[in-house]
Amino acid sequence: MSLFEGRDLLCVRGERNVFARIGFALDDGQALVLRGSNGSGKSSLLRLMAGLLRPAKGTIDWDGESIERDTAANNRRLHYVGHLDAVKPSLSVSDNLAFWSALCRGQIKEDAVRRALARFGLAMLADIPARMLSAGQKRRLALARLIASPASLWLLDEPTIGLDADSIAVLRESINEHLGEGGLAVIAAHGELAIKGASDLDLDRAAALDVADVLQ
Amino acid sequence: MSRFALIVAHELKLAFRQGGGASLALGFFVLAGALFPLGIGPEPGILSRIAAGVVFVTALLATMLSLERLFQGDFEDGSLDLLALSPLPLEAVVLAKCLANWLLAGLPLLFAAPLLALILHLRSDGLITLFAAMLLATPTLSLVGAIGAALTVGARRGGVLLSLLVLPLFIPVLIFAVAAVDAATQDLSARSALLALGGFLAAALPLAPWAAAGALRQALE
Amino acid sequence: MHRFANPARFLRMSTAIFPWIAALTAICIGAGLYLALFASPPDYQQGESVRIMYVHVPAAWMALFVYTLIAVASGIALVWKHPLAHVAAKAASPIGACFTFIALVSGSLWGKPMWGTWWVWDARLTSVLILFFLYLGHMALMNAFEDSSRGERAAAILALVGFVNVPIIKFSVDWWNTLHQPASVMRLGGPTIDPAMLRPLLLMAVGFTAFFFTVLILRMRAELIARKIRIARMARVHGEPEWTRAAPGGAA
Numbered sequence: 001m002s003l004f005e006g007r008d009l010l011c012v013r014g015e016r017n018v019f020a021r022i023g024f025a026l027d028d029g030q031a032l033v034l035r036g037s038n039g040s041g042k043s044s045l046l047r048l049m050a051g052l053l054r055p056a057k058g059t060i061d062w063d064g065e066s067i068e069r070d071t072a073a074n075n076r077r078l079h080y081v082g083h084l085d086a087v088k089p090s091l092s093v094s095d096n097l098a099f100w101s102a103l104c105r106g107q108i109k110e111d112a113v114r115r116a117l118a119r120f121g122l123a124m125l126a127d128i129p130a131r132m133l134s135a136g137q138k139r140r141l142a143l144a145r146l147i148a149s150p151a152s153l154w155l156l157d158e159p160t161i162g163l164d165a166d167s168i169a170v171l172r173e174s175i176n177e178h179l180g181e182g183g184l185a186v187i188a189a190h191g192e193l194a195i196k197g198a199s200d201l202d203l204d205r206a207a208a209l210d211v212a213d214v215l216q
Numbered sequence: 217m218s219r220f221a222l223i224v225a226h227e228l229k230l231a232f233r234q235g236g237g238a239s240l241a242l243g244f245f246v247l248a249g250a251l252f253p254l255g256i257g258p259e260p261g262i263l264s265r266i267a268a269g270v271v272f273v274t275a276l277l278a279t280m281l282s283l284e285r286l287f288q289g290d291f292e293d294g295s296l297d298l299l300a301l302s303p304l305p306l307e308a309v310v311l312a313k314c315l316a317n318w319l320l321a322g323l324p325l326l327f328a329a330p331l332l333a334l335i336l337h338l339r340s341d342g343l344i345t346l347f348a349a350m351l352l353a354t355p356t357l358s359l360v361g362a363i364g365a366a367l368t369v370g371a372r373r374g375g376v377l378l379s380l381l382v383l384p385l386f387i388p389v390l391i392f393a394v395a396a397v398d399a400a401t402q403d404l405s406a407r408s409a410l411l412a413l414g415g416f417l418a419a420a421l422p423l424a425p426w427a428a429a430g431a432l433r434q435a436l437e
Numbered sequence: 438m439h440r441f442a443n444p445a446r447f448l449r450m451s452t453a454i455f456p457w458i459a460a461l462t463a464i465c466i467g468a469g470l471y472l473a474l475f476a477s478p479p480d481y482q483q484g485e486s487v488r489i490m491y492v493h494v495p496a497a498w499m500a501l502f503v504y505t506l507i508a509v510a511s512g513i514a515l516v517w518k519h520p521l522a523h524v525a526a527k528a529a530s531p532i533g534a535c536f537t538f539i540a541l542v543s544g545s546l547w548g549k550p551m552w553g554t555w556w557v558w559d560a561r562l563t564s565v566l567i568l569f570f571l572y573l574g575h576m577a578l579m580n581a582f583e584d585s586s587r588g589e590r591a592a593a594i595l596a597l598v599g600f601v602n603v604p605i606i607k608f609s610v611d612w613w614n615t616l617h618q619p620a621s622v623m624r625l626g627g628p629t630i631d632p633a634m635l636r637p638l639l640l641m642a643v644g645f646t647a648f649f650f651t652v653l654i655l656r657m658r659a660e661l662i663a664r665k666i667r668i669a670r671m672a673r674v675h676g677e678p679e680w681t682r683a684a685p686g687g688a689a
Contacts (some may be wrong), residue, residue, distance in 0.1 A: 014586050054437070075301045082294055095229075371582055373581065388605050
């Protein structure tokens with residue numbers, strides 16, 4: 001039995017079967033890379049893992065217990081970075097990050113925020129209103145959340161979009177450091193992250209739609 | 217600072233940095249209230265008869281205006297995902313947002329209401345009851361309105377739809393609030409009406425965040 | 438797939454009972470109308486115009502009955518996720534709205550000979566008007582989203598919230614009415630109902646109920662077929678196109 005496990009997952013969004021019979025298993029220090037074309041369900045699977053979406057069938061367990069059992073505890077142990085950056089344009093860069101970091105920790109820790117901004121190259125921009133940031137900088141601000149407060153499980157949905165090569169390298173280092181400390185990561189990517197030792201899950205190859213079933 | 221207080225402070229900070237919001241509701245309140253004498257005529261006898269009703273109907277509409285963006289902005293930029301994933305239960309997040317909305321919109325209305333009532337010639341012995349009724353009614357309006365705001369997140373024509381959904385639910389609050397003030401101006405006891413308002417608030421405090429959180433989870437699926 | 442196992446059974450069952458329920462509708466409404474318009478006595482106070490009651494009162498009953506049904510279906514949909522519950526709520530809502538509208542119009546027509554005005558803000562008519570708005574809100578929310586299943590789920594929550602509020606609204610409106618019309622005892626329908634009037638009333642009520650279920654079956658079947666079409670179209674859109682199955686590690 002692995003630490004983070006999903007079995008026989010059926011995902012239905014709207015009236016559409018996104019994927020069926022998907023499973024995964026991850027332990028401390030392991031990473032899973034999700035591959036597949038657009039619409040294959042990478043984002044949906046990440047949302048299932050986060051608990052934002054409930055599977056129509058199947059279970060997702062953490063340490064043997066369903067993640068639906070205790071949503072507060074589940075939320076505490078994960079970081080989710082989706083397609084959107086959750087950046088408020090009228091607040092400064094550091095205010096943006098400080099809010100999310102404090103919400104996760106339950107208290108304000110300014111040095112952690114500063115360190116996270118520095119890691120992602122935003123230290124000089126800390127007092128700038130976020131509306132002035134470029135798309136890549138906003139992405140880095142969103143990713144800085146990963147470092148600003150601790151969490152065991154990182155769920156990243158195409159994190160490298162809008163990032164230049166240097167930033168991708170920083171992200172890769174951060175992920176490797178996180179894995180090295182025993183953290184887990186599930187990343188939907190189109191291929192450039194190259195995390196060592198990561199296992200693959202290709203949602204295109206897995207059974208996606210059973211049209212015959214749907215039409216009876 | 218507790219997580220709850222953190223969210224309230226964050227909402228207040230955002231409102232002050234972004235501007236608009238609360239002052240819009242307040243401006244609408246006074247303007248719409250002032251339309252009535254223009255439409256009906258300035259005769260004090262008629263105005264004082266309808267003053268309580270006008271104050272509460274316009275307060276109700278103004279509150280609704282302030283609710284349109286309660287969750288929509290967060291939904292559009294991805295913050296709602298993160299709020300749903302925070303260690304604080306989503307119900308508490310909703311309550312925090314309702315409190316912030318009330319501080320920004322309901323509280324100014326609370327203090328503007330007696331002024332509007334005065335220019336509409338409400339008998340002065342109704343003013344204190346008006347204040348008390350507004351104090352009990354405006355938080356209930358924020359809470360019940362939050363359910364509508366949560367249901368219409370991401371909907372087409374969300375603003376107009378919100379009005380259609382939420383105005384029928386506001387009617388009991390409206391009826392008892394006006395009844396309280398009318399009773400006071402007629403030297404009768406406003407106690408039962410105010411108790412009813414208090415009852416609505418007490419029921420809305422746990423139930424509205426629960427329903428709104430359920431609706432938000434659906435929006436995030 | 439569990440979601441569609443039941444609709445097949447529903448479609449079979451509904452085909453079987455449909456002719457019976459349609460016949461029941463025709464018989465009850467036919468007999469009810471005959472009794473209402475010809476064979477029952479005029480009211481001692483209102484004369485012949487009381488006959489509108491035979492449409493107004495059952496329509497008002499149906500308005501509330503259908504809303505209750507929608508609330509129950511919504512509860513079942515949210516808690517047990519039965520696949521037909523959303524379909525039933527979606528199909529029932531416009532029918533309930535029509536009954537409410539009929540109740541409002543017939544109530545208005547009834548009031549004209551009695552009070553000389555086309556509308557009167559008495560407790561019942563006002564409550565029915567608010568119920569009408571609740572129906573409109575339900576239908577609007579149901580159709581307000583690109584993703585129809587989101588609309589169904591949101592409307593289900595709204596139906597439950599509205600249902601909880603119905604007694605509160607009724608209580609408030611009654612209270613409001615007694616505040617403003619303390620001396621009025623003129624209730625639409627009179628203090629007691631003569632048994633000769635009760636029979637056509639009940640017949641019409643049963644007839645309206647049968648009518649509701651007849652139309653509900655038709656609408657649910659239509660909705661299920663529309664659903665199948667939507668899903669088939671989506672399958673075509675999201676089915677894997679050949680060109681993504683390129684060489685392994687191929688370019689985007």
